Amino acid sequence: xxxxxxxxxxxxxxxxxxxxxxxxxxxxxxxxxxxxxxxxxxxxxxxxxxxxxxxxxxxxxxxxxxxxxxxxxxxxxxxxxxxxxxxxxxxxxxxxxxxxxxxxxxxxxxxxxxxxxxxxxxxxxxxxxxxxxxxxxxxxxxxxxxxxxxxxxxxxxxxxxxxxxxxxxxxxxxxxxxxxxxxxxxxxxxxxxxxxxxxxxxxxxxxxxxxxxxxxxxxxxxxxxxxxxxxxxxxxxxxxxxxxxxxxxxxxxxxxxxxxxxxxxxxxxxxxxxxxxxxxxxxxxxxxxxxxxxxxxxxxxxxxxxxxxxxxxxxxxxxxxxxxxxxxxxxxxxxxxxxxxxxxxxxxxxxxxxxxxxxxxxxxxxxxxxxxxxxxxxxxxxxxxxxxxxxxxxxxxxxxxxxxxxxxxxxxxxxxxxxxxxxxxxxxxxxxxxxxxxxxxxxxxxxxxxxxxxxxxxxxxxxxxxxxxxxxxxxxxxxxxxxxxxxxxxx
Amino acid sequence: xxxxxxxxxxxxxxxxxxxxxxxxxxxxxxxxxxxxxxxxxxxxxxxxxxxxxxxxxxxxxxxxxxxxxxxxxxxxxxxxxxxxxxxxxxxxxxxxxxxxxxxxxxxxxxxxxxxxxxxxxxxxxxxxxxxxxxxxxxxxxxxxxxxxxxxxxxxxxxxxxxxxxxxxxxxxxxxxxxxxxxxxxxxxxxxxxxxxxxxxxxxxxxxxxxxxxxxxxxxx
Numbered sequence: 001x002x003x004x005x006x007x008x009x010x011x012x013x014x015x016x017x018x019x020x021x022x023x024x025x026x027x028x029x030x031x032x033x034x035x036x037x038x039x040x041x042x043x044x045x046x047x048x049x050x051x052x053x054x055x056x057x058x059x060x061x062x063x064x065x066x067x068x069x070x071x072x073x074x075x076x077x078x079x080x081x082x083x084x085x086x087x088x089x090x091x092x093x094x095x096x097x098x099x100x101x102x103x104x105x106x107x108x109x110x111x112x113x114x115x116x117x118x119x120x121x122x123x124x125x126x127x128x129x130x131x132x133x134x135x136x137x138x139x140x141x142x143x144x145x146x147x148x149x150x151x152x153x154x155x156x157x158x159x160x161x162x163x164x165x166x167x168x169x170x171x172x173x174x175x176x177x178x179x180x181x182x183x184x185x186x187x188x189x190x191x192x193x194x195x196x197x198x199x200x201x202x203x204x205x206x207x208x209x210x211x212x213x214x215x216x217x218x219x220x221x222x223x224x225x226x227x228x229x230x231x232x233x234x235x236x237x238x239x240x241x242x243x244x245x246x247x248x249x250x251x252x253x254x255x256x257x258x259x260x261x262x263x264x265x266x267x268x269x270x271x272x273x274x275x276x277x278x279x280x281x282x283x284x285x286x287x288x289x290x291x292x293x294x295x296x297x298x299x300x301x302x303x304x305x306x307x308x309x310x311x312x313x314x315x316x317x318x319x320x321x322x323x324x325x326x327x328x329x330x331x332x333x334x335x336x337x338x339x340x341x342x343x344x345x346x347x348x349x350x351x352x353x354x355x356x357x358x359x360x361x362x363x364x365x366x367x368x369x370x371x372x373x374x375x376x377x378x379x380x381x382x383x384x385x386x387x388x389x390x391x392x393x394x395x396x397x398x399x400x401x402x403x404x405x406x407x408x409x410x411x412x413x414x415x416x417x418x419x420x421x422x423x424x425x426x427x428x429x430x431x432x433x434x435x436x437x438x439x440x441x442x443x444x445x446x447x448x449x450x451x452x453x454x455x456x457x458x459x460x461x462x463x464x465x466x467x468x469x470x471x472x473x474x475x476x477x478x479x480x481x482x483x484x485x486x487x488x489x490x491x
Numbered sequence: 492x493x494x495x496x497x498x499x500x501x502x503x504x505x506x507x508x509x510x511x512x513x514x515x516x517x518x519x520x521x522x523x524x525x526x527x528x529x530x531x532x533x534x535x536x537x538x539x540x541x542x543x544x545x546x547x548x549x550x551x552x553x554x555x556x557x558x559x560x561x562x563x564x565x566x567x568x569x570x571x572x573x574x575x576x577x578x579x580x581x582x583x584x585x586x587x588x589x590x591x592x593x594x595x596x597x598x599x600x601x602x603x604x605x606x607x608x609x610x611x612x613x614x615x616x617x618x619x620x621x622x623x624x625x626x627x628x629x630x631x632x633x634x635x636x637x638x639x640x641x642x643x644x645x646x647x648x649x650x651x652x653x654x655x656x657x658x659x660x661x662x663x664x665x666x667x668x669x670x671x672x673x674x675x676x677x678x679x680x681x682x683x684x685x686x687x688x689x690x691x692x693x694x695x696x697x698x699x700x701x702x703x704x705x706x707x708x709x710x711x
Contacts, residue, residue, distance in 0.1 A: 121672070124675060133683075134682050137686055144693070149698075153693075154706075157687075164653060175665050
């Protein structure tokens with residue numbers, strides 16, 4: 001029954017927020033709900049690690065993989081809520097864009113994402129992945145400007161079409177399972193499918209077809225090139241806290257769905273096919289996104305392309321497979337979430353001070369905004385994978401996996417792309433930081449205490465994960481890997 | 492086999508033809524409201540198929556799905572779309588980048604293509620070739636409508652046709668998924684159409700037109 005808590009709390013929170021009138025009360029209700037949600041997720045994670053797989057009814061299930069992704073969701077969503085409490089002071093009035101709607105939709109969005117993680121059934125998982133698009137489309141269009149409306153529309157249409165392909169893939173898998181002798185009622189249940197997977201060899205062609213459609217479908221949501229067109233628009237036009245949620249939590253949700261399908265397909269027909277497909281998608285995304293980062297002019301678009309690049313790295317890690325590759329990929333999703341949240345919060349500050357995100361109009365930040373400027377440097381170093389930050393460790397793990405499995409082309413591609421990204425960020429950020437402040441920042445709102453808290457937590461996490469991955473966290477990661485690769489021995 | 496079963500099987504076999512007809516007519520249609528009506532007819536054909544399939548397999552869940560599809564896809568969604576067309580007070584043509592006759596030719600080509608595409612799978616999947624081809628043809632024409640029609644509402648119609656195709660594919664190959672999943676999928680679709688309608692109004696209010704091919708501020 002503990003599984004119902006993290007689902008019930010955001011729903012109750014959304015209802016509470018909609019009922020409140022006073023902005024101050026809304027913020028307080030949101031923060032309380034966030035704290036309760038964090039506690040509920042903590043309790044769920046604790047229970048998973050003390051009791052093993054949890055189930056509630058036929059449709060809810062939580063195992064090691066769920067717990068890993070829930071930890072990342074819980075942490076990021078709490079940070080986003082705290083940051084929003086200081087950030088959203090001037091909300092454009094309009095239909096669906098008030099403080100109430102903002103928090104209400106955020107909680108609905110969180111509900112759908114938690115539900116994706118807790119679904120025991122692949123069909124239900126699909127329903128909630130589609131629901132994440134629906135819950136967040138209005139948040140993407142929150143500012144109601146031309147850009148925001150266009151981005152919201154594009155997001156809604158591209159992701160819905162993409163996800164429709166994933167539904168077709170899910171149906172094909174269902175068909176393969178039914179033909180393989182699984183009873184139709186439970187042929188989409190993860191536990192049943194994983195147990196029956198080795199017996200589905202007969203449906204080889206059908207399983208391949210299913211995985212192609214699922215990879216394209218959920219890949220749209222992950223932002224793989226060439227299905228990525230919605231991602232930079234949505235990330236750039238959404239309010240900064242929402243950009244952080246999209247990049248750090250939503251993309252992981254889609255990766256989670258891919259991981260589940262990849263595990264079943266690999267177990268049934270060997271990992272060759274699905275892993276090659278992921279390597280191709282990952283490699284293309286990495287190469288294209290890193291090159292596009294050079295020509296970006298908008299800070300948040302730049303960060304969005306960086307998300308595509310990192311999702312490419314994660315896909316490569318999964319595609320390389322084995323204990324090392326998967327460990328690196330999972331760790332990388334976590335590291336990327338934190339570093340990208342950090343950077344989007346910084347971008348939010350830049351926007352508040354300069355009133356724009358066009359990088360050519362931002363000059364002399366190091367002098368005029370020392371704190372935000374330092375945060376930008378720190379974030380840039382972390383996201384490009386410099387030691388001593390967490391992303392260095394996970395990228396090194398994935399590279400090691402590439403070399404040790406003799407995927408030299410992938411390894412070289414990855415090294416080249418990371419260098420290009422480093423150059424691109426250096427190029428863009430040096431002009432923003434150096435020079436004389438031409439346009440004096442519009443107004444200088446005092447940095448809020450909440451900003452220092454969230455930035456401190458992010459930086460601390462990145463440093464700790466870069467120096468030494470805590471034993472407890474390694475245990476969580478191992479639990480997640482054991483779900484996906486039941487037969488492989490782990491490091 | 493009783494009379495009803497035979498009738499159901501016959502209806503099932505011939506309903507592919509009706510679906511192809513709706514596809515060709517949607518391609519030819521010049522007004523948005525005609526397309527919406529045709530979508531409603533198309534969903535009605537699919538409802539009939541669900542009833543026939545569930546009658547043949549004696550499944551009660553199938554009848555619930557049929558009722559749901561009837562309410563949502565035949566009545567609710569077309570009604571909502573009609574209302575949007577009325578409220579928008581905007582020009583009601585589909586503004587296609589291909590002419591009506593060209594579109595019909597392309598749609599016919601897509602139908603032929605789907606017959607060839609499903610041929611290798613018919614044996615393995617079971618199911619009727621015409622039905623499988625109809626499913627693929629719906630997916631392809633849905634996609635074609637989305638890229639060739641410039642009006643925001645027509646993209647929604649294209650998406651709905653595409654969705655009907657996937658629904659039909661599931662129906663012909665697996666005789667439907669578990670009930671809870673079907674309900675969730677249809678619910679998502681309904682919510683999606685509401686949201687898209689909302690965005691259509693926003694596009695009109697922000698840009699003063701509904702031509703999505705002119706939405707190209709965000710590039711690169």
